């Protein structure tokens with residue numbers, strides 16, 4: 001746990017940043033975060049520690065049910081009332097709540113009105129969401145700006161559509177949902193599987209737009225990601241890899257390979273690295289043993305224990 005926080009400070013020095021608070025950015029740090037349900041009988045997150053920084057996209061990855069959405073919910077302060085949380089979540093190094101409008105949360109499903117056009121959906125949302133202190137003209141300008149940022153200006157008058165009426169593609173719908181979340185210019189953006197259901201080209205398109213926005217506006221983005229292509233995976237700076245609610249790895253995407261290799265699980269040539277990491281720690285279909293380096297093989301449960309304990313001792 002201390003090692004992750006020390007690594008964060010090290011990266012801050014590397015980047016020679018002035019500090020998140022100075023430029024209005026929001027840095028989020030979580031330490032020893034536990035989430036339980038059923039009066040403590042079921043532990044969903046087990047002592048997680050990590051951080052997310054302005055201008056960067058942190059990817060949360062792991063097999064289905066490992067706790068990605070729960071981590072996003074805990075960080076965004078929207079856990080269900082049946083869940084109990086312990087540990088620290090710090091905003092810019094302090095224990096404080098997020099100010100209203102500072103963060104936005106994109107859920108897994110697009111809840112858009114199918115009969116509206118892109119322009120209508122975003123413009124009406126701007127009118128409803130933004131405070132009365134902002135003029136109608138400014139709200140319209142804000143709507144046009146987010147539409148442009150998400151590359152939807154050519155689909156302004158296209159209906160969103162649904163099963164009965166052909167409209168936008170899945171990727172375009174996802175981008176409309178992101179536009180709506182971006183209207184209030186949040187400094188912290190939680191995205192629950194922003195690319196779910198999209199093909200690899202559309203996923204790349206959506207994620208690169210998000211990354212560009214994060215960099216330009218110093219937004220802190222925390223995104224749970226299901227199975228990224230190698231191109232999408234390379235877009236992320238930091239990776240939080242979870243398995244059964246525990247951290248298997250947290251750190252630079254670029255250093256993940258070194259971590260897996262040093263523990264005896266190198267990525268085979270020509271395999272997508274993110275597929276390799278996810279397959280190595282997925283125990284849902286634990287039929288076969290996993291080859292470890294040049295000698296022997298181990299069960300997935302054992303692989304996870306090796307990686308978790310190696311990570312905790314770095």
Ligand SMILES: Nc1ncnc2c1ncn2[C@@H]1O[C@H](COP(=O)(O)OP(=O)(O)OP(=O)(O)O)[C@@H](O)[C@H]1O
Nearest residue numbers: 037044063064065066067068069070071080082083
């Ligand atoms: N309120 C709750 N009560 C009981 N169990 C819960 C609750 N919330 C989450 N869980 C369980 O905790 C585990 C983690 O759920 P979570 O939705 O965070 O996983 P996930 O990694 O986001 O999964 P997926 O990739 O399939 O969306 C699951 O086994 C889920 O059933």
